[in-house]
Amino acid sequence: MNFNISKILHLAGTIFLISLSIISTLLAEVDDKNVNNPRGTTITNSSDGYAVDLDNGDSFTVINSGTINSSYTGDTIKAETTGGNNAYGIYNTTTTINDLTNTGTISAESSDDDAYGIVNDRATINGLTNSGTIKAVAADDIAYGIFNYIGGWHRTHYH
Amino acid sequence: MISLMVFLIILGGGTAPIITDLTNTGIISAEAIGDDEAYGIYNDEGTITNLTNTGTISGTEYDVGSWKTNSHIVNFNNLQSALTYNDRLPRNYSTIIQGNNYGQLFIEGTPTESTYDGYGSESLEKVSNIAKKYCQRSTDKPQACLLYSIQNKDGTVNILWETSVREYEQEFGAGNNSKTTEPSPDDNKVVAAASGSGFFVSNTGHIITNHHVIDECKAVKVNFKGDEIEAKILAIDKTNDLAILKANINPSKVFAISNEDVSLLQDIIVAGFPLGKRVSAAIKTHKGSVSALAGFGDNYSNFQTDATINQGNSGGPVMDHKGNIVGVAVALMSAEAGQNIFFAVKSSTLKTFANSNGITFLPANNREMSNAELGQLITEGTLFLECWMTVAKIKQIIAQEENRKAFYSEHQ
16 A cells, blocks of 8 residues: 555556546545645545555644545455455544545445445544545445544443 | 443443434435335444435435334434334333434334433434424324424423324324323413524514414514514415515615516526524525426416525525515425425515505516615515414414424424
């Protein structure tokens, strides 16, 4: 999951939508960086299921006007965390997102495991504003649009 | 004390996830294509504060779920989606505190009043629920119960329960699910129950609104320049959902009615008091256009528009830019069914009904009005209507499947 901000990673996948005056661009997964994804740009990851992965404990800002999409269709890829071959649009764990604004699309699709639009795992999101679409589609398991979750840490008793 | 201990346990145990200021005006959706669970928002041992939803939050199984231990939703304003609160665990410590829920509210498990005693148990406090409420949407879980009412103006939780619709129907037969388990001694009290909109069509105080706004009201009161004035019901048309009222008022501005029905893509303006005076006491307007020349189910006495109509807009004027009435706001489709689908009764239907009851309208205006002129006409010619009824009647109507009234939160 190395970060690569190359503007046009998949040149062959670059599409020009002349009629809409949008240049569609594909970007690779974003790992522990601020995100400012403009309209017409897609951050995608179909290899290990994490489109935007924030897990180093820092604070970030995520502004998405384009598309953040992860998909998982195979069954041989090893996910970074336990839990199998899930798909995550934004995976925020033990970090802080100070502003998450989505006017575009954040989506996760999984063919054989869970799909999560946004995961907030033992982490904090200070301000999540969505006027676009946050979507999770799981073909064969559980789907979560937004998953506010305490992760692998579980209490066992109360006294 | 228990609460404090729990708090300390949280601090000592790790970091619970927090989302603050979650505002959704778009779409948050989850779809499980197979036979599995899907949650629009899943709050699992986390806290969500200031959740405002005026868009769509949907999951094929649950829209918004607050689950498991120490899951909290605090300060929410949910206009559309279903909110599910789970109290299946014996000591859940989960809370839904302080909010306005205009969507459906589902309670899972077998709640009893004792589990809401506020001491170490789950709490569901200060929640105003405006729409119909069901305990469970799933029919395969037998321990369903219908949440009847949550009222907490004075800080105490007051929850009335009904038996599950299914259990009740098994016992009492289908079509009657309005039995309450805790009748209140205040049931005969007449209170302001619901609100709608209306508009003047004569300078002697004739008012047009929807039939469902005034249906079963013990009294209908018009808010006019700070006064509450009782209006008389002159005529009703249940089929087309129209009513003519008369109040002892001589308004300075009245609406004329368009000579022609709307045309496709025509620009229109909707005015009224959506959501009562919850957002503000000011009159609200929405612009849009005519989306279809028929209403739901090929009802050609209605037309469809994308100008926003909410609960409380019912009976309000829909006009063109000349200030002529082209429709009467009447209905909306749920966000789950589709976005921006609203309906109004056509002016021709209104004319037929009114003329049959001896009401004639002012001749239509021929010139376009400025925004200032339209604003003045809307402000002075549009009315906030209140339906007063007994508490017992409110409970009965809320329990009915087809209830369309915008009841006040304290009655929910």
